[in-house]
Amino acid sequence: MSSVDSQRxxxxxxxxxxxxHIGHYHGVLKNxxxxxxxxxxxxxxxDWHALTTGFENTENINNHTWDMVIDWLAAGxxxxxxxxxxxxxxxxxxxxxxxLSMITPISWLERSPxxxxxxxxxxxxxxxxxxxLGYPLLQSADVLAYRAGLVPVGADxxxxxxxxxxxxxxxxxxxxxxxxxxxxxxxxxxxxxxxASKLYHQLRFAYNSHGDLDALQTAQALVREQxxxxxxxxxRLLGYLEGDSVTILPEPQAVLxxxxxxxxxxxxxxxxxxxxxxxxxxxxPGYVEKQIRVMPxxxxxxxxxxPGEPERCPVWQFHQIYSNAEEQxxxxxxxxxxxxxxxxxxxxxxDAIIAEQAPIRERGKQYEDDLDIIHSIIAxxxxxxxxxxxxxxxxxxxxxxxxxx
Ligand code: SF4
Numbered sequence: 001m002s003s004v005d006s007q008r009x010x011x012x013x014x015x016x017x018x019x020x021h022i023g024h025y026h027g028v029l030k031n032x033x034x035x036x037x038x039x040x041x042x043x044x045x046x047d048w049h050a051l052t053t054g055f056e057n058t059e060n061i062n063n064h065t066w067d068m069v070i071d072w073l074a075a076g077x078x079x080x081x082x083x084x085x086x087x088x089x090x091x092x093x094x095x096x097x098x099x100l101s102m103i104t105p106i107s108w109l110e111r112s113p114x115x116x117x118x119x120x121x122x123x124x125x126x127x128x129x130x131x132x133l134g135y136p137l138l139q140s141a142d143v144l145a146y147r148a149g150l151v152p153v154g155a156d157x158x159x160x161x162x163x164x165x166x167x168x169x170x171x172x173x174x175x176x177x178x179x180x181x182x183x184x185x186x187x188x189x190x191x192x193x194x195x196a197s198k199l200y201h202q203l204r205f206a207y208n209s210h211g212d213l214d215a216l217q218t219a220q221a222l223v224r225e226q227x228x229x230x231x232x233x234x235x236r237l238l239g240y241l242e243g244d245s246v247t248i249l250p251e252p253q254a255v256l257x258x259x260x261x262x263x264x265x266x267x268x269x270x271x272x273x274x275x276x277x278x279x280x281x282x283x284x285p286g287y288v289e290k291q292i293r294v295m296p297x298x299x300x301x302x303x304x305x306x307p308g309e310p311e312r313c314p315v316w317q318f319h320q321i322y323s324n325a326e327e328q329x330x331x332x333x334x335x336x337x338x339x340x341x342x343x344x345x346x347x348x349x350x351d352a353i354i355a356e357q358a359p360i361r362e363r364g365k366q367y368e369d370d371l372d373i374i375h376s377i378i379a380x381x382x383x384x385x386x387x388x389x390x391x392x393x394x395x396x397x398x399x400x401x402x403x404x405x
Contacts, residue, residue, distance in 0.1 A: 007220070010039040010255075011148035013046035013087060016064035017054060018273030019280040020071035022353065023263035025360075026321060029075040029281075031152050032082070041082035042146050042385055045069065048087050048094075052135045053118075069374050071281050074364035085381040087142065092389035097134070097141035099396060100167055103174060104137055108166065112136045113159055140164035144171075144249045145389040152255045161254035168249040169242075175399035176245035178236075185240035188233035196222060204241050216241060248399050249392075263321065266295050268314035282364045285354045292318075292350045297342045298335070308335040308342075315346055322352035 014020075014028065035041055045065050051058070069084060077084065087093060109115060114136065119128055131138075139160050143151050144167070151161050178184065189197045200222060206215035223229075223237045239247040264270070265277030272278070279288055295315055301308040310316035310332050319331050327348070334340040367374060397403045 007149040007224070008040055009042070009146060009148040010035050010150045010152065011042045011044075011143050011146045012152050013044040013049065013142060014068060014072075015046045015050045016061055016068050017050050018064060019278060020068055020075075021271055021273070021278035021280055022357075023265075023271035023278065024071075025075055025281050026263055027154065028152070029072065029077065032072070033076040033078075035152065036078055036081040039150065042148065042381075042388070043072065043077065043082050043084050044090075044142070044385070045086045046142070048138060049135060052129070052131045052138075055129070055131070066371060066374055069378060070364055070367045073367055073374075073377070074282060074360045076360075076363075079377045079381065083381040083384045084377055085385040086378060089378075089382045090145070090385050090389050092386065092393045093138075093141050093145045095393055096145045096389075096396065097138050099400065100137060100141055100144070100171065101134065103170055104167055106133075108163060109133050109136060112163065114156070136160040136163050137167070140167050143252045144168055145392050146385070147250050147388075147392055148252055149250055150255050151252050155256055158254045158256065161252055165251040168251045171249050171396075172239065172245050172247055173243060175396075176239060176248050178246055181236070181244055181246070182240075185236045188229070188236045189240075191229060191233060192222075192226065192237075200237070207241060248395050264314050264317040266291055266314070268296060268317075279353065281357070282361045283357065285357075288353050288357070289347075289350045292346045292353070293343065295346065301335075301338075301342060304341050305338050307338045310335050315342070315349060318349045318353075319345075322349055322356070 012028070012032065014024065020029075032041065032043055045068055047061055047065060050061055050064075054061075065086060072084065073079070110133070115133060118132060122128060136159075139157075140163055143161070143164050151164075153161060189200055192200055200219055203212075203215040203219035203222070206212040207219065219241050220238060223234055223241075226234060235246050238250075239245050242251075265272060265275055266279070267275065267277045269275050269277060279291060283291075292315070296313075297315055298308040298310070298313040300306060300312070310319075313335070316331070316335070319328055323331060331345060331348070335345065394403075
């Protein structure tokens with residue numbers, strides 16, 4: 001039975017499909033840097049995921065992977081606090097993906113919004129692969145292999161975490177059954193003591209009768225804080241809260257990070273390597289200035305004296321991220337009154353991006369010339385990730401009667 005406190009564990013990955021850019025920094029990496037001090041974190045290079053759409057062109061995966069790890073470290077991700085690894089170096093994740101594929105109905109995967117969108121935009125059936133259909137399941141295996149309770153994602157990925165929850169529930173229901181489970185769980189509840197046992201049952205009732213999530217979380221915390229209880233009894237009580245079986249794979253929760261989807265690209269669309277509208281995380285200052293200078297603005301500002309409307313201007317979206325409230329109010333006023341030119345307005349954005357990137361560029365330089373350090377950081381992180389995934393797979397094989405002892 002699991003000794004993992006899944007509510008303290010976070011897992012998150014990033015595809016090595018191109019340069020890490022400031023959209024990744026604001027949407028993902030800043031969050032990772034914060035989480036690494038509060039949780040046990042597993043951050044991985046999602047190289048298998050890169051193959052779901054880029055299986056024909058793999059020549060850059062190697063370079064993108066190492067560059068990406070340098071970007072993470074430059075951004076402040078600390079290998080002393082978080083485990084950094086490469087997905088394909090943990091074969092247990094692939095094994096779990098395969099085992100879960102046996103119990104996952106195809107209809108669950110076909111209803112994924114990402115798959116629907118992909119098939120709508122790709123009429124070529126040769127490109128609609130088995131890997132593409134199964135990528136949300138691989139994502140589930142990424143999370144469940146580490147029994148992580150928390151997964152930071154953008155809103156577009158939230159349905160995939162819901163899928164991971166459904167799969168975990170199905171798995172626990174199928175393979176987590178135990179002879180006399182209810183009697184054993186009730187016996188475990190009595191070990192909480194009279195008062196705590198009463199509270200446990202009240203909270204369990206509140207969750208099961210009207211879906212009170214606060215009650216569920218309070219009850220889970222109550223069980224986890226029992227220092228003298230056996231792990232088996234704890235797992236029984238956690239499983240009993242939500243159903244009639246032991247929890248082998250805990251259901252993860254999505255932690256939504258809203259900013260990623262709001263970071264504009266240089267052309268006003270979402271910043272993305274696909275659109276080639278990015279500012280790389282460790283870009284040279286001259287490059288940043290040049291790119292911002294040529295950004296489109298409100299088309300009604302043709303001459304200096306033409307008033308503009310910030311809401312129609314992609315540069316304004318950068319101000320919303322990089323400028324404080326007072327500066328934003330000045331920008332909006334100066335734009336609407338035509339009291340400054342767009343170049344001056346853009347210069348403020350360039351200066352803010354360059355200032356933010358200065359320490360990141362500096363840290364990145366320390367690693368660029370020393371790939372040995374990067375390799376050893378990944379080797380250490382992979383070892384820890386494999387230990388965690390191995391422990392899960394042992395329980396999974398046991399539960400599925402595939403242990404062959
Ligand atoms: S002044 Fe600034 S916000 Fe207004 S149109 Fe020009 S660049 Fe955009």
